[in-house]
Amino acid sequence: MFKEPEQNSGNNNTSSATGxxxxxxxxxxxxxxxxxxxxxxxxxQKQSKIDALEKNCDEFDRVEEELRELLWSASEERKKDQDLIAQLQKKLKETQINRSDEEIRQKEELASLRIQMQRREEEIRELKKDNDAKKRRIQGLLEELRRVTIKQEESKFVCCSKLI
Known part of the structure; x- marks a missing residue:
């Protein structure tokens, strides 16, 4: 602070007031x-903070864009996964339907085979009955043949003995 040079004393009061x-x-x-x-x-300081905040905003914008891209990508992947799940569910349903149809066909075939087996068993029982009846008849005929043969031999013997 500069000091003013003092001027004459008359002006000293004014000069002192001005000073x-x-x-x-x-x-x-x-x-x-x-x-x-x-x-x-x-x-x-505030400008420095503003610059830092603007830099942070730029970084946040970049991160937000990355997140949007990731979200879009994840959304696409999710859609693909949902489509795949839907296809697999459809195939599973078709497989179950086909399996059910196959099981029904096999059960029907099994029932048909059981019926055929029952018929065959009945035929076998009938054939055994016929066979047993024929055996009894053959036994009866053999016994009759033996009796007749024995009678013929006896009658030959009697005839021969009369001749002798």
Whole structure:
């Protein structure tokens, strides 16, 4: 702060009042310069924070875009998975229907085979009955043949003995 050179004593009172005013203004200017410097520092700090926030915003925008792409990709994969699941469910249902149809066909075939087997068993029983009846008849005929043969031999023997 500069000091004004003192002028003559008559003007000393005015000069002293003016010096006082100048001194006050200089103090005010110094205070304003200090306040201005403080405001500039605050402004620089805030600008630095704004720059950092803008950088963060840019990073967030980039990350958001990546996440959107990942979400879209995941959505596409999910759709593909759902389509695959639907196809597999359809095939499973078709397989179950085919299996059910095959099981029904096999059960029908098994029932048919059982009926055929029962018929064959009945035929076998009938054939055994016929066979047993024929055996009894053959036995009867053999016995009759033996009796007749024995009678013929006896009658030959009797005839031959009469001749003798």
């Amino acid at each position: 006082l005013i100048v001194s006050e203004y200089k103090d005010k200017i110094a205070a304003l310069e200090t306040a201005n410097a403080d405001l500039e520092r605050t402004n620089e």
